[in-house]
Amino acid sequence: MSVIETRELRKTYGRIEALKGVSIRVEKGQIYGLLGQNGAGKTTLIKVLLGIVSKTDGEAGLLGHAAGDPAARRKVGYLPEDHQFPGYHTGYSLMDFYGALYGVPAADRRRKIPETLELVGIAGRMNSKIRTYSKGMKQRLGIAQALLHDPDLVILDEPTDGVDPLGRREIRELMQRLKDRGHTIFLNSHLLGEVELICDRVAILQQGKLVREGTIADLTRQKGRHEMAVAPGQQFPADAVMKLGYVVTPLPDRPDVFEVSMPDGQSIDPVVRLLLDKGLGLRHLVEKKQSLEEAFLATVEGAEPGVDKRPKGGRRVRQVGGRD
Amino acid sequence: MRQFFAILKDSFREAVDGFVIYLMLALSVLLVVVVASISFAPAPPDEALPKVMQNFRMIFPDRGKSAAPTGVPVEYKTADAEATPNGAKFVLTAASPKAPKSATADAEKDGAPADGFRYAVYAWREPAGEKNKNPFGNRPGGRNRNQNQRTDLEFVLPPPATAADLQTVTDADMAAFIKDQFATFAGVGDVTVTRRPGVAEPEYQFDVGLRDISGARGWPHAISLFFGSVPPIKGVPLGQALQFIEDVIVNGIGAAVTLMLSVVITAFFIPNLLRKGSVDLLISKPIGRSQLLVYKYVGGLTFIFLLSAVSIGGVWLALAVRSGQWDPSFLLVIPVLTFTFAILYAVSTVVAVFTRSAIAAILVSLGFMLFLYILGQVKSFFDMNKVTNIMEAPDWVYTVVDTANNLLPRYKDLDKLTSKLVVDSTLTPGEVRLGGLLTDYPSWSGAIGVSVGFIAIMLALSCWRFSRRDY
Ligand SMILES: Nc1ncnc2c1ncn2[C@@H]1O[C@H](COP(=O)(O)OP(=O)(O)OP(=O)(O)O)[C@@H](O)[C@H]1O
Ligand SMILES: [Mg+2]
Numbered sequence: 148m149s150v151i152e153t154r155e156l157r158k159t160y161g162r163i164e165a166l167k168g169v170s171i172r173v174e175k176g177q178i179y180g181l182l183g184q185n186g187a188g189k190t191t192l193i194k195v196l197l198g199i200v201s202k203t204d205g206e207a208g209l210l211g212h213a214a215g216d217p218a219a220r221r222k223v224g225y226l227p228e229d230h231q232f233p234g235y236h237t238g239y240s241l242m243d244f245y246g247a248l249y250g251v252p253a254a255d256r257r258r259k260i261p262e263t264l265e266l267v268g269i270a271g272r273m274n275s276k277i278r279t280y281s282k283g284m285k286q287r288l289g290i291a292q293a294l295l296h297d298p299d300l301v302i303l304d305e306p307t308d309g310v311d312p313l314g315r316r317e318i319r320e321l322m323q324r325l326k327d328r329g330h331t332i333f334l335n336s337h338l339l340g341e342v343e344l345i346c347d348r349v350a351i352l353q354q355g356k357l358v359r360e361g362t363i364a365d366l367t368r369q370k371g372r373h374e375m376a377v378a379p380g381q382q383f384p385a386d387a388v389m390k391l392g393y394v395v396t397p398l399p400d401r402p403d404v405f406e407v408s409m410p411d412g413q414s415i416d417p418v419v420r421l422l423l424d425k426g427l428g429l430r431h432l433v434e435k436k437q438s439l440e441e442a443f444l445a446t447v448e449g450a451e452p453g454v455d456k457r458p459k460g461g462r463r464v465r466q467v468g469g470r471d
Numbered sequence: 472m473r474q475f476f477a478i479l480k481d482s483f484r485e486a487v488d489g490f491v492i493y494l495m496l497a498l499s500v501l502l503v504v505v506v507a508s509i510s511f512a513p514a515p516p517d518e519a520l521p522k523v524m525q526n527f528r529m530i531f532p533d534r535g536k537s538a539a540p541t542g543v544p545v546e547y548k549t550a551d552a553e554a555t556p557n558g559a560k561f562v563l564t565a566a567s568p569k570a571p572k573s574a575t576a577d578a579e580k581d582g583a584p585a586d587g588f589r590y591a592v593y594a595w596r597e598p599a600g601e602k603n604k605n606p607f608g609n610r611p612g613g614r615n616r617n618q619n620q621r622t623d624l625e626f627v628l629p630p631p632a633t634a635a636d637l638q639t640v641t642d643a644d645m646a647a648f649i650k651d652q653f654a655t656f657a658g659v660g661d662v663t664v665t666r667r668p669g670v671a672e673p674e675y676q677f678d679v680g681l682r683d684i685s686g687a688r689g690w691p692h693a694i695s696l697f698f699g700s701v702p703p704i705k706g707v708p709l710g711q712a713l714q715f716i717e718d719v720i721v722n723g724i725g726a727a728v729t730l731m732l733s734v735v736i737t738a739f740f741i742p743n744l745l746r747k748g749s750v751d752l753l754i755s756k757p758i759g760r761s762q763l764l765v766y767k768y769v770g771g772l773t774f775i776f777l778l779s780a781v782s783i784g785g786v787w788l789a790l791a792v793r794s795g796q797w798d799p800s801f802l803l804v805i806p807v808l809t810f811t812f813a814i815l816y817a818v819s820t821v822v823a824v825f826t827r828s829a830i831a832a833i834l835v836s837l838g839f840m841l842f843l844y845i846l847g848q849v850k851s852f853f854d855m856n857k858v859t860n861i862m863e864a865p866d867w868v869y870t871v872v873d874t875a876n877n878l879l880p881r882y883k884d885l886d887k888l889t890s891k892l893v894v895d896s897t898l899t900p901g902e903v904r905l906g907g908l909l910t911d912y913p914s915w916s917g918a919i920g921v922s923v924g925f926i927a928i929m930l931a932l933s934c935w936r937f938s939r940r941d942y
Binding site: 199218219220221223229230231232233234235240249 | 474477481484485488746747748749750751753755756758759939941942
């Protein structure tokens with residue numbers, strides 16, 4: 148059973164199509180990242196899963212229940228984006244309230260709340276009113292409240308928003324520990340460097356459509372592009388390789404290294420064989436990779452930077468973030 | 472259950488977060504302290520007895536069981552009044568006002584035999600006579616659509632009696648009559664009456680002993696405010712003073728202020744919950760949305776419940792300690808006030824769910840409160856008009872007013888019913904019954920039933936909207 152599964156999921160807000168048939172599947176124990184420009188539909192996908200908005204069409208399931216069923220949410224922790232905790236609570240009392248809503252017994256709450264707040268580093272302020280917290284402290288509290296009831300699945304919508312670099316690393320480590328304990332994490336983030344560091348799989352949404360999905364390695368691999376170099380003193384047979392149908396260009400900064408791109412369906416093996424036949428020594432062969440950021444930018448290329456505009460019948464589309 | 476209490480506790484936190492609740496609690500405590508500063512001292516017998524016995528001409532026939540009174544003029548006088556510990560001892564003389572004629576059958580014509588006292592006891596002992604006509608009379612064209620309003624006042628005529636009938640009245644009947652009059656009009660239950668022999672009829676003398684007059688509802692008391700620092704108000708029957716404090720001050724002014732302030736404070740609860748950024752936090756918890764909303768609604772009610780429990784419970788306790796009247800009926804005002812608020816808060820909830828605006832919720836709920844109040848007044852007026860026909864009004868006006876009153880929550884009725892609770896628990900049985908003749912009381916079941924129905928519809932509407940909306 149998958150932890151999250153959607154099939155052809157659609158959501159329209161009035162005339163805005165926020166999700167246009169998204170199918171994803173998240174397995175237990177994964178850290179799954181959902182990427183996309185502002186307004187791509189990431190938050191909407193999460194909200195459908197949690198029943199905060201209703202789906203328009205398609206299927207969505209969470210831990211074996213239909214999305215929207217309160218029972219499905221029992222084992223889910225959720226950190227919304229732009230959350231506003233009631234200011235009249237203290238960190239402790241808020242955790243106590245939410246814990247009770249999740250059905251955590253009072254004795255467990257008393258024990259676990261300080262522990263969990265310690266984990267996110269705000270235990271020292273747990274008896275102050277939330278209205279006195281800084282942005283990052285609220286964010287940490289938000290993560291803590293998503294973890295208190297020991298959920299199977301943790302959904303985090305931009306968890307490191309407003310958190311300082313040190314805190315971001317702590318949160319990353321926390322997520323890693325959760326994963327090690329068998330929890331599944333579903334995460335929206337714009338910080339691709341972080342996503343690259345911790346996610347097992349990522350999906351990229353664009354204008355409500357799933358445009359890429361796979362492991363980090365899948366996404367960053369540049370199909371059919373390799374860097375090659377032969378032993379010092381030998382000459383790379385660029386012309387011979389080109390005759391085989393490959394494109395060869397020397398790297399601008401390292402003239403002895405050549406980038407070899409092959410036509411579709413071809414492998415690099417004939418080039419390697421050619422080098423060996425010619426008695427040349429192969430010293431350097433690397434499949435070219437991109438950073439996740441490069442891969443992401445390449446994927447969403449063409450879209451205007453910043454906002455995922457979705458022209459619909461020539462009508463200008465509403466703004467980022469969603470007004471309700 | 473755990474979720475329910477969690478939300479109650481959360482609402483409580485939200486309520487005590489602002490300063491207004493503390494202000495209101497402070498006002499409640501102040502009220503309780505002022506009430507506790509009042510002391511009640513029974514008036515001495517020679518002052519009190521003439522006042523109490525003024526009412527003795529009124530008689531409830533059928534040994535005091537008849538609902539409608541009749542009247543027989545007899546003069547009651549006291550002599551040798553003496554105060555005893557928490558009581559009084561005196562000689563009661565009853566005499567006919569007219570010069571004694573023999574009680575003959577012809578005296579029946581004017582309905583008052585010459586031996587007035589025997590006749591009074593006879594009228595008290597026997598079942599009620601014929602009903603009197605509506606003293607206002609139904610004017611031509613007056614309406615008698617009588618829904619739940621009385622259209623004629625009930626009085627009964629004393630039954631006709633012959634001289635022989637009057638002789639069936641025994642000394643024991645007389646003693647029982649006097650005891651019953653003290654119970655009915657003074658609220659004094661512990662009375663001993665012995666007829667003095669050797670007094671020529673139609674004059675009668677009795678040795679009367681009263682006990683437990685302090686705390687008796689109809690006994691005049693001296694009332695001093697602020698721990699006796701201002702001169703006392705004298706001669707007020709205890710029950711009337713208690714009724715004024717409980718009904719006019721607490722259940723009237725106090726309740727209205729509490730209701731309005733509570734509407735204002737609680738109107739923020741649901742819009743706050745629905746604010747962007749807050750609402751996802753709650754509805755992503757494993758709890759159904761309707762459940763969440765209803766719990767939150769009940770949470771809003773705990774606010775006024777606590778407040779009224781403090782003020783009404785405090786006033787009740789202070790009055791009970793000070794006056795010795797421990798009747799707990801007044802405490803029922805706590806749930807009734809909470810229930811009245813529940814009607815307004817249901818309106819506030821609907822408006823909040825649909826508009827997410829606290830201001831809109833406040834305006835509409837207060838407007839609704841005013842509307843119900845006016846409707847109640849209009850309804851009372853037209854009910855009266857059915858009898859008196861002061862104003863010519865076409866039939867449809869009555870239909871509209873009655874239908875509106877039948878369908879909408881009975882805000883005014885609840886108010887009348889709590890007033891009745893207070894009246895019943897403070898005034899003497901005689902005053903209660905006379906009051907009942909003048910005022911018509913709605914039924915609890917009607918008032919609560921229709922209001923519960925209204926609340927249910929409002930909540931259903933709110934839940935429907937809340938459950939279907941995307942946040
Ligand atoms: N409640 C709403 N009513 C109408 N439109 C909405 C609503 N919520 C979101 N949208 C629209 O749906 C689209 C997707 O929004 P969503 O919040 O899912 O984007 P996102 O990918 O989370 O963006 P960001 O990175 O800025 O958080 C946007 O065009 C947004 O304007
Ligand atoms: Mg978002």
